[in-house]
Structures are given as structure tokens and as C-alpha cells.
Amino acid sequence: MKYKEQLNKHICPKIHHLKEFLYNFIGYDQQWRASTRSFGKNSKSLADQITEKDLIEEMVNPNKSLKKLLDASGGDLSAVKPFLPALMISLKTNTRDKSKIQFKHTGEFCFDFDKFKDTEEAIFWMEKVFEATENIKPYLSFISSRGKGFKIFCKVDTSDKDFKNDFKSEDPDVVKKHHKTWYEGARKELIKNFPPLEDKFDKSTNDSTRLTYIPFVADEENRLKYKPKRISNYASIVNQEKELAHQKLKNDIAKHQKEINQIMKEQGISSQEEAYYIFEKKKIIPFDLESETEKFEKVIEYLEELSNQDSVVARFVSEHFDDYGTLQKLSWVLYGVFGELAIDNLLKLVPEGSNKKDENHNDYRWTVRSKDDYSAKELKSMTPAPFYYIVRKLEEVDDFIYQNFGMSTTDKTEIKLLSDYYDTYISHLNLEAEGSENADTSEFLDDITKYIEKKKIRLPLIEELETINPEFTLGPNDYLDKNVMHDLFQNKYTDKKIFHLRSQCGK
Secondary structure (H helix, E strand, O other): OOOHHHHHHHOOOOOOOHHHHHHHHOOOOOOOOOOOOOOOOOOOOOOOOOOHHHHHHHHHOOOOHHHHHHHHOOOOHHHHHHHOOEEOOOEOOOOOOOOOOOOOEOOEEEEEEOOOOOHHHHHHHHHHHHOOOOOOOOOEEEEOOOOOOEEEEEEEOOOOHHHHHHHOOOOHHHHHHHHHHHHHHHHHHHHHHOHHHHHHEOHHHHOOOOOEEOOOOOOHHHHEEEOOOOOEOOHHHHHHHHHHHHHHHHHHHHHOHHHHHHHHHHHOOOOHHHHHHHHHHOOOOOOOHHHHHHHHHHHHHHHHHHHHHOHHHHHHHHHHHOOHHHHHHHHHHHHHHHOHHHHHHHHHHOOOOOHHHOOOOHHHHHHOOOHHHOOHHHHHHOOOHHHHHHHOOOHHHHHHHHHHOOOOHHHHHHHHHHHHHHHHHHHHHHHHHOOOOOOOOHHHHHHHHHHHHHHHHHOOOHHHHHOOOOOOOOOOOHHHOHHHHHHHHHHHOOOOOOOOOOOOOOO
């Protein structure tokens, strides 16, 4: 009776079993015309697991819930779409709650094609795609709810060593990355074999947490295909994508070979790839791997000593470094910066006897890292900042860092750079004294001149500012006068989109 008015809008006179309808379809208290995210990313709702056999039975049996739901709306799909069941095929989890979702990959993927002119065209292309390609062997395919698109499901061999290696950590970032890698490779192969489908591809299905609405399929013969034993190739697709990414990286390195060689020389790095990521990182922040590594190791060592001497510090370290979530997040970031060295040092802070230190325990997964788990963008941007955010909460550690590493990374980098310039100059002086034709003492002056010119660009000299005549001046109170500032921005300079202001000191 409470919802009589709303029920009258939703229920057709044909429906006799009102209680059954209410129980199955209106169990979303006060969610009439509910958002299509009723089982959304912020929902606390839990999902049920369903077998492939039961799923297909739900889709094709007219006596099951899907058909009843459509009958209840008089065939109006728009009215009931929010209540259609949805499937998350790629993750073995029962929630989309960010704090609880599990990233255990099922080895299954969904591809969505839509925007066909009618059902006939959608069926034509579904049958084409279901014929399979070299590596993509769909095992289930069906026409979508509205009839102008289709879904295909693929599964790979989860015992494949490449698959097991890529998805063994079950970390969200790692799972999402490898999911997208295979998905993108599969997408390319499908488009290569079926070029007209390129603009029909819904790329948003590359999200491993994506939900797929399940339709009622009345015409099972034409609108649904199922070959459960079909397995798509995992390794071939992924290796092709990794090779493409590696080739792109080699090309990017070649474009900046001189700068990368300089970084390798300055920071004692043997890997061109590591040097390239530092080169890219330095575009955003000053970064010196050698000094950052020294700082990281010394802070870990100091924390170990403090823990042995102070019970308060020991509790702090145990609280943070015996927590799986914290270790998982820190190892992700720090491995991206330091590689295996990061894991080795974090293990020093994990309390003895902890299962986070036991190689045979599931919680040891936080140590499982590989550079293949990261995108190039992530490797370019990662810094050790999250680690220092935690440990600097201890005053002793904060003081230790300030006293021993007060000099900024920028300062250290520039000192090393100038030192290298000077070493080159001395070596040429020695060559000159020996009468060598290879002596070039002017190189030092050239390098220093370039260095100073760069400084001038970064920080304009004060003399330059003093030669600039202002178009107007503001009195001390003008800045606080709303009318004055409104006139300035809205009338006098209404055509200006960006204002660049510099203080008298030029900084």
C-alpha cells in the first residue's frame, strides 16, 4: 500500500503473481527507476555467483526472471533496464565496493560492439566474429538487450605460465594493467580481421570491474552462440603487445640518446631504460637516483636501529610495516623507483615472525613485483614520497633526514654536474701539457656558459625586470577593492585569458 501509486505505473494487469513480482523485482526499497549503478562502484550490495549453464538458462528460459521482468513492463526495456541482472566476468569477487573488491582474475574477458543500424546487422557481425581469429576464440556471444549490438566473451588458459606470472600478485594496479594489455592486443586482432567494426567497439569494456547487462534471448538459434570448450591464446597476444611497447621505448630512447648517455654517466646507471625514465622524471621534478637510493637505504638502516632501542618506535614500525595494505602500496611505488632494492629494504622493517615475511604465506604476495606490471607513464612519475610521508611522522626520523639529507636533490645534481665539467677541464689541461692534439680546454667554458644560460631562462635576472615599464600600478588598498579589480579583469583586460605576475625579487 505504501507504494501503490508507483506500483500501478510499473505493473501490467497481465501479472497475476504480484507477490512473486514484488519479491524478485521491487526488492530495491525506494529505488523506483533506480540508477543503472544500483550495483555500482560505491554500492555495499553483494553479488551472487552463477555458473555458465545457469546464466544461459536465465537468458533463454521464458519461465525465468528475465522474461517475467520484461512482461511486467509490457516489453518496455527502458522501464526495467535498471533492474536487469549484470555480470562482472573478469574478477572473482562479489562486490564493487572499492575497499573490499578482490582482484583475482578469472581469465575471462568481455568485448562489446554496438551502434549497428538494426538487429539483423548486429547478428551478421556477431556470427562473423564468432568464427574466431588466430588467437581470439569467443566461447559465448549474444545480442544485447536493445538488439543493436552484441557481446562476446573470451577465456584464456589460467594455468598458462604467462597468465599466472602476470596475475599472481592480485594487486588492483597490476591486474588492471595486465587486463588492459591482453584486451588491447585482442581488440587490435579483431579490428585487423574485421575492419568495419573499429568504430563499433566500446573501449570502456577494457575495465576489469565493468558490468555487462544480461538480456533475455527469445531467438536462441540466431541471437546466442555458445561453445564452452573454446580457449583464446593469452601468451601470443600479450607478447605482441609487450614487444610493441618495448619497441616504442627503444625509439623514445633513440630520440634522446645524448641526454640519456649523460644521465647514465652522471648517476652511474648501466641501463638505458632506467636512465630514460629518470630523464622523463626530471622533466617533472629534479631527480637523482644515486642520492635518492643512498637516502632511502640510510633511513631504513636508521629506523632499524631506532626500533631496537625504543619501544615506541618499534610499535610504530610494527603498526605500519606489518600491515598488508601499507606494504602493498609502498612496494608498488618504491619498486617503480628502486626495483628489487626496495623490496629487500622494506623486508628489513617487517617484524620477525610476521606472515608478511613468510614466502609460503599468501600475504607474502606484496613482494611480487615486476617492471612489466607498470605502464611507462607510472615509471616516469613515481617518487619515494609515500614512504617518507609515513616515516617522517616520527620526529627522530624527520630530524635525521633533515640533518643528513638537507641538501635538495636539485643541489646535489647540479654539484655533480659542475664537478663533471671541471673533471673534463682538468683532463684536457693534462692533455694540453702533454702536447696532445685532442686537448680542448674551451669545452669547460662552453659547458659553464650553457649552464648559466639555462639558469637565466629559469630565473630572469632582476635587472631585466627593472627595465620593464608597467602599464599600470595599483595602490595597497586597490587589491582589496572589488570594484577596482572587477574593472581591471572584466573591462580593461577582458580579452586576456591568462595573467602572468612576477614579484620584484624575480622569484
